[in-house]
Amino acid sequence: MSTGAGVTIPDVVDRLRSTFERGVTKPYAWRVAQLRALRSLLIEGTPEIEAALLADLRKNPAEAQLTEIGFVIAEIDYTLARLRRWLKPTRVSTPLLIAPSTAKTVLEPVGVVLVISPWNYPVQLLLVPIIGAIAAGNAVVAKPSELAPATSAAFASLFRRFLDNRAIAVVEGGVDETTVLLGERFDHIFYTGNSRVGRIVMQAAVKNLTPVTLELGGKSPVYVDETVDLKAVAHRIAWGKFMNAGQTCVAPDYVLATPQVARALEPLLAEVIAEFYGDHPEQSESYGRVVNDAQFGRLTKLIEGETIVTGGQSDARTRYLAPTVLSGVSRAAPVMQQEIFGPILPIVEVTGLADAIAFINSGEKPLALYVFTESASARRRFITQTSSGAVAFGVPAAHLLVPGLPFGGVGESGMGAYHGQRSVEVFSHRKAILSKKLKPDTFNLVYPPFTQKKDAF
Numbered sequence: 001m002s003t004g005a006g007v008t009i010p011d012v013v014d015r016l017r018s019t020f021e022r023g024v025t026k027p028y029a030w031r032v033a034q035l036r037a038l039r040s041l042l043i044e045g046t047p048e049i050e051a052a053l054l055a056d057l058r059k060n061p062a063e064a065q066l067t068e069i070g071f072v073i074a075e076i077d078y079t080l081a082r083l084r085r086w087l088k089p090t091r092v093s094t095p096l097l098i099a100p101s102t103a104k105t106v107l108e109p110v111g112v113v114l115v116i117s118p119w120n121y122p123v124q125l126l127l128v129p130i131i132g133a134i135a136a137g138n139a140v141v142a143k144p145s146e147l148a149p150a151t152s153a154a155f156a157s158l159f160r161r162f163l164d165n166r167a168i169a170v171v172e173g174g175v176d177e178t179t180v181l182l183g184e185r186f187d188h189i190f191y192t193g194n195s196r197v198g199r200i201v202m203q204a205a206v207k208n209l210t211p212v213t214l215e216l217g218g219k220s221p222v223y224v225d226e227t228v229d230l231k232a233v234a235h236r237i238a239w240g241k242f243m244n245a246g247q248t249c250v251a252p253d254y255v256l257a258t259p260q261v262a263r264a265l266e267p268l269l270a271e272v273i274a275e276f277y278g279d280h281p282e283q284s285e286s287y288g289r290v291v292n293d294a295q296f297g298r299l300t301k302l303i304e305g306e307t308i309v310t311g312g313q314s315d316a317r318t319r320y321l322a323p324t325v326l327s328g329v330s331r332a333a334p335v336m337q338q339e340i341f342g343p344i345l346p347i348v349e350v351t352g353l354a355d356a357i358a359f360i361n362s363g364e365k366p367l368a369l370y371v372f373t374e375s376a377s378a379r380r381r382f383i384t385q386t387s388s389g390a391v392a393f394g395v396p397a398a399h400l401l402v403p404g405l406p407f408g409g410v411g412e413s414g415m416g417a418y419h420g421q422r423s424v425e426v427f428s429h430r431k432a433i434l435s436k437k438l439k440p441d442t443f444n445l446v447y448p449p450f451t452q453k454k455d456a457f
């Protein structure tokens with residue numbers, strides 16, 4: 001299989017391996033230069049990237065700045081401002097038994113890493129892991145999603161023009177190319193996407209005992225109680241849900257509320273949707289489209305037979321599906337059996353907090369859990385009695401904007417976390433270093449024979 005000009009995927013990986021082994025990527029100066037080059041790529045390449053996002057997902061340029069281009073630039077700046085400090089050796093105290101001695105840990109790059117990314121945030125989810133990989137001093141193969149083809153092609157070209165191609169390469173393609181890549185030896189594989197493919201990636205990694213980070217998805221619940229301003233809540237939920245037409249891994253998947261709260265919230269959600277996208281969201285420049293026909297078919301089927309509060313209209317030709325809110329949805333409904341990953345918000349009724357917690361715990365561990373309540377004890381109960389990648393009170397999805405917070409899942413929603421300093425840790429080995437002087441030999445107490453009296457201690 002060729003990546004162009006007769007260069008095969010194994011050739012690409014060999015080239016990167018040889019670059020890494022020559023030590024090209026290790027110096028701090030190389031890492032900083034490449035991060036700065038990535039920053040220039042984003043600034044100078046903005047028109048190209050925005051056009052690609054518009055073509056792939058009809059992503060509005062303002063949204064693209066917030067969630068893709070600007071997001072990645074902020075992560076680069078955060079990293080550049082702190083990288084020297086993060087890379088400093090960490091001193092560790094040593095026990096009396098081996099005194100005098102000193103100990104520390106140092107971060108070393110792992111080698112050649114593979115980053116496989118999905119189509120829904122095809123800039124952010126490709127580049128943010130790469131920032132960590134470069135900052136940690138590795139060579140990187142980037143595999144963008146074939147389902148965002150314009151963005152994939154744009155980055156193949158931009159990487160060639162802006163970055164050090166000896167150490168950083170894009171391999172474009174789908175299942176076939178990724179399968180060939182997974183047959184190669186890497187020192188870390190960072191995969192973002194669905195859990196079915198996550199299992200394929202992990203299985204392939206076994207062969208070489210390659211560590212993996214799996215950033216997966218799932219159904220992220222929202223709980224709303226009667227103590228909060230429901231109009232404000234409706235704004236927050238609708239923003240998190242309908243951004244990118246619901247195709248966000250941390251989008252609120254469904255709402256749990258008592259019947260009274262649900263009845264009050266439903267019309268407010270309808271009002272807010274009209275406020276955001278007008279009475280004809282298909283004409284709104286702020287509203288995206290479903291990525292492909294297969295997803296469109298899956299999503300429109302999920303609404304069949306449900307009670308619609310607002311939305312429900314669709315157009316197969318343009319893959320438009322209106323922002324849709326469903327009322328009184330059964331826990332057994334098809335829309336509750338899979339991650340929705342589209343602009344459909346089911347509201348499921350619960351009897352209260354305990355019922356909501358029990359329902360959440362009856363499913364797989366979600367990537368995120370969102371809670372809207374003024375009650376401190378309710379907040380505590382969600383933190384201590386449920387398990388999820390993250391919990392956010394008062395706002396969905398915004399925990400991603402805090403680089404000091406680990407971003408990742410647990411259980412079925414993933415393993416490992418990144419962003420900020422953790423991204424550097426993910427692509428590094430923390431090596432233990434111990435030094436002890438030969439003289440004075442205070443260590444003779446531990447030498448055999450053990451029957452002899454030891455004078456030194």
Ligand code: NAD
Pocket residue numbers: 116117118119120121125143144145146147173174175178179192193194195197200215216217218248249250339341367408409414
């Ligand atoms: P996708 O179809 O683009 O697949 C992701 C990557 O896997 C692509 O690069 C693709 O080429 C590759 N791939 C697909 N099939 C493969 C196979 N059989 N073998 C090897 N590689 C293969 O994206 P997707 O999986 O549809 O993405 C959506 C999912 O990703 C959702 O579940 C979503 O929640 C999750 N997601 C998670 C995060 C996160 O950060 N945790 C972010 C975004 C999306």
